[in-house]
Amino acid sequence: xxxxxQTPRYLIKTRGQQVTLSCxxxxxxxSVSWYQQTPGQGLQFLFEYFSETQRNKGNFPGRFSxxxxxxxxxxxxxxxxxxxxxxxxLCASSLAQRSTDTQYFGPGTRLTVL
Amino acid sequence: GQQVMQIPQYQHVQExxxxxxxxxxxxxxxxxxxxxxxxxxxxxFLIQLVKSGEVKKQKRLTFQFGxxxxxxxxxxxxxxxxDVGTYFCAGVAYNQGGKLIxxxxxxxxxxx
Numbered sequence: 001x002x003x004x005x006q007t008p009r010y011l012i013k014t015r016g017q018q019v020t021l022s023c024x025x026x027x028x029x030x031s032v033s034w035y036q037q038t039p040g041q042g043l044q045f046l047f048e049y050f051s052e053t054q055r056n057k058g059n060f061p062g063r064f065s066x067x068x069x070x071x072x073x074x075x076x077x078x079x080x081x082x083x084x085x086x087x088x089x090l091c092a093s094s095l096a097q098r099s100t101d102t103q104y105f106g107p108g109t110r111l112t113v114l
Numbered sequence: 115g116q117q118v119m120q121i122p123q124y125q126h127v128q129e130x131x132x133x134x135x136x137x138x139x140x141x142x143x144x145x146x147x148x149x150x151x152x153x154x155x156x157x158x159f160l161i162q163l164v165k166s167g168e169v170k171k172q173k174r175l176t177f178q179f180g181x182x183x184x185x186x187x188x189x190x191x192x193x194x195x196x197d198v199g200t201y202f203c204a205g206v207a208y209n210q211g212g213k214l215i216x217x218x219x220x221x222x223x224x225x226x
Contacts, residue, residue, distance in 0.1 A: 033214070043157070043202060043216035056213045090156060102147070103204075103214065105156040 001027060004093050004106035012112045018079040021109045025072050025093030031055075032074040033103060034066060037088040046089075049074055078111075086113045118205050120217030128225050133190040135220035137203035144206050146179055146186045147214070152199040160188075160201075193224050 005024045013019050025032050033056075034046040045058040049068035066076045072093075078085055088110050092103035117140045127133050137146065145164045149157040161170055163179035163186060170177045176189045186205075190197055200219040206212060 035216070042218040043204075045213055045215065048213070058213070092157075102159045102162065103149075103157070104159070105149075107156050 004091060004104055006089075006091050006106040006109050008109060009107065010110045010112075012114065013081050014114050015081055015083060017081050018077065019081060019111060021076045021078075021089055021091075021111075023074045023076070023091030023093075023106060025074070025091075026095075026104055029093035029095050029104070030072055031094045031101070032068055032072065033092045033094075034074070034076050035090045035092065036060075037090055037108070038086075043090070046076070081113045083113050086111060118203060118215045118217040120203055120220055122220055123218060124221045124223075126223045126225065127193050129195060130192050133193050133197070133222055135188050135201050135203075135222075137186045137188075137205070137217050139184045139205050139207065141184070141207040143183050144208050146183075146203055146205045148177060148186075148188055149202045149204060149216075150199050151202065151219070155199075157202060190222075193222070195224050195226055198222060198224050 007022045031050045033048040036044045046060055047054055047066050048056040052068045063079045068074045088108045090105050090108045092105045094101040094103055119138045121136050145162055147162045148160040150160055151157045161177050166183050167181045168179040174191045178187045186203055200221045202219045203217045204214050206214055
């Protein structure tokens with residue numbers, strides 16, 4: 001079974017631009033969560049989607065948004081990029097309805113904001 | 115809000131020495147999970163603990179969940195160079211909407 005895939009793997013943007021990241025979960029997984037990982041802050045929860053509905057949200061500004069499609073694929077969008085948005089963005093999928101189930105992480109998208 | 119604190123942040127050991135990382139929550143947890151992230155990689159699930167006082171073992175790794183379900187630990191016996199990476203705990207508090215909150219992680223380096 002293929003793992004979680006994320007595209008693109010690397011991205012360089014400038015301040016003020018916007019970016020869209022994509023995540024394809026493991027086949028059959030209906031929950032997709034997004035995390036921001038930085039050296040100083042560790043893994044910060046962004047949001048979680050289940051059956052196209054946002055089920056949980058972390059403490060990030062409204063510039064960070066996401067959505068999930070009927071095939072469970074998810075996208076994350078960051079508008080008006082800031083230097084501090086440079087990070088590794090990880091997507092994780094899980095099988096069942098409970099958001100506490102095992103998270104299967106993708107390789108991440110490394111975003112650099114110049 | 116819920117916080118999960120993990121210590122130490124870094125640990126450098128000689129190969130063969132033991133290693134322990136501790137995880138503490140400000141609130142009672144319904145369960146706790148442990149993940150390992152190799153350098154340049156992504157977090158990989160290791161184990162989940164659910165019951166108060168639960169202890170689970172995976173070869174040289176021993177995981178414990180505290181009696182009050184507010185703390186947990188991961189102990190590695192006789193570390194090997196393959197143990198290098200960052201170990202994260204992640205917990206879900208009761209009545210917190212099911213959000214999985216990660217600790218800051220403990221970065222383990224092993225000197226051969």
